[in-house]
Amino acid sequence: MNETVNTQQGERPPILAAETLHKSFRTGSASVPVLTGIDVVFREGVCYTIQGVSGSGKTTLLHLLAGLEDPDTGQILYRNQDISRFSRKRLAAWRGRAIGLVFQAYHLLPELTALENVNLPAMLFGQRDPKPGWELLEAVGMTHRWQHRPWELSGGEQQRVAIARALRNDPEILMADEPTGNLDEETGLEVIDLLLDLQKSRGKTLVLATHDPRLAQKGDQQLVLTGGKLERVDPTSAASVPISGPPKHSLESRLEPESKTYL
Numbered sequence: 001m002n003e004t005v006n007t008q009q010g011e012r013p014p015i016l017a018a019e020t021l022h023k024s025f026r027t028g029s030a031s032v033p034v035l036t037g038i039d040v041v042f043r044e045g046v047c048y049t050i051q052g053v054s055g056s057g058k059t060t061l062l063h064l065l066a067g068l069e070d071p072d073t074g075q076i077l078y079r080n081q082d083i084s085r086f087s088r089k090r091l092a093a094w095r096g097r098a099i100g101l102v103f104q105a106y107h108l109l110p111e112l113t114a115l116e117n118v119n120l121p122a123m124l125f126g127q128r129d130p131k132p133g134w135e136l137l138e139a140v141g142m143t144h145r146w147q148h149r150p151w152e153l154s155g156g157e158q159q160r161v162a163i164a165r166a167l168r169n170d171p172e173i174l175m176a177d178e179p180t181g182n183l184d185e186e187t188g189l190e191v192i193d194l195l196l197d198l199q200k201s202r203g204k205t206l207v208l209a210t211h212d213p214r215l216a217q218k219g220d221q222q223l224v225l226t227g228g229k230l231e232r233v234d235p236t237s238a239a240s241v242p243i244s245g246p247p248k249h250s251l252e253s254r255l256e257p258e259s260k261t262y263l
């Protein structure tokens with residue numbers, strides 16, 4: 001990656017940020033710390049990969065970023081708004097519109113066709129027009145299977161449908177948690193290339209968690225989760241640089257003023 005690309009990405013507006021996130025899980029009498037101080041800013045239209053070994057906390061971090069779980073301490077800021085201050089209803093509405101989620105296990109509803117699965121997120125907001133779902137099935141090359149139920153599709157086909165579903169509400173941010181974890185190598189690479197094509201052509205921010213270094217290298221910005229903290233991989237030196245720790249300024253002051261009026 002050259003310096004120009006890095007500079008351009010650095011100038012893009014922040015869309016989602018985490019500030020001094022901590023998260024532990026209690027098992028019996030023991031408290032297991034998983035995230036021990038995460039500070040990170042995600043910018044519009046950039047693909048971030050988060051690499052980490054199994055159990056390092058990638059899923060936990062994505063859950064916190066999407067407001068699916070609460071941190072013990074720290075904040076998630078969406079366009080300078082602390083999502084912990086959202087009501088439950090507003091949080092669910094924000095997640096449904098701003099974030100598209102792609103999971104390792106697809107999570108398609110078995111009783112629905114491929115097209116109905118894609119349109120489901122919009123139906124939850126009262127939109128019944130099937131055309132956008134059809135266009136998304138076209139974008140992922142799956143219109144020929146529109147009537148199939150998930151169990152009539154291969155793993156790669158199910159993940160294509162799941163990617164189309166994640167895009168259905170035109171979210172600004174895509175989050176993908178080990179999206180190729182259940183796929184063979186060749187299919188996995190096809191699915192990742194499709195995801196990256198759609199992310200770039202539609203200008204989405206993508207946060208992609210993977211344990212696979214080859215997939216992690218596809219990110220514009222490569223992050224590594226280790227010891228409960230995030231490090232940034234410097235592609236020129238292949239070394240990782242810590243980015244966690246107490247911020248010098250609050251994230252509020254680092255986010256662009258124009259973003260404060262969003263929502």
Ligand SMILES: Nc1ncnc2c1ncn2[C@@H]1O[C@H](COP(=O)(O)OP(=O)(O)OP(=O)(O)O)[C@@H](O)[C@H]1O
Binds near residue numbers: 025027052053059211
């Ligand atoms: N609800 C929970 N209760 C107790 N411990 C949990 C819970 N959720 C996660 N953990 C623990 O937190 C750690 C991080 O889990 P997490 O699923 O975030 O890791 P991961 O990096 O996504 O792993 P993988 O790549 O295997 O999916 C693990 O040690 C896990 O056992």
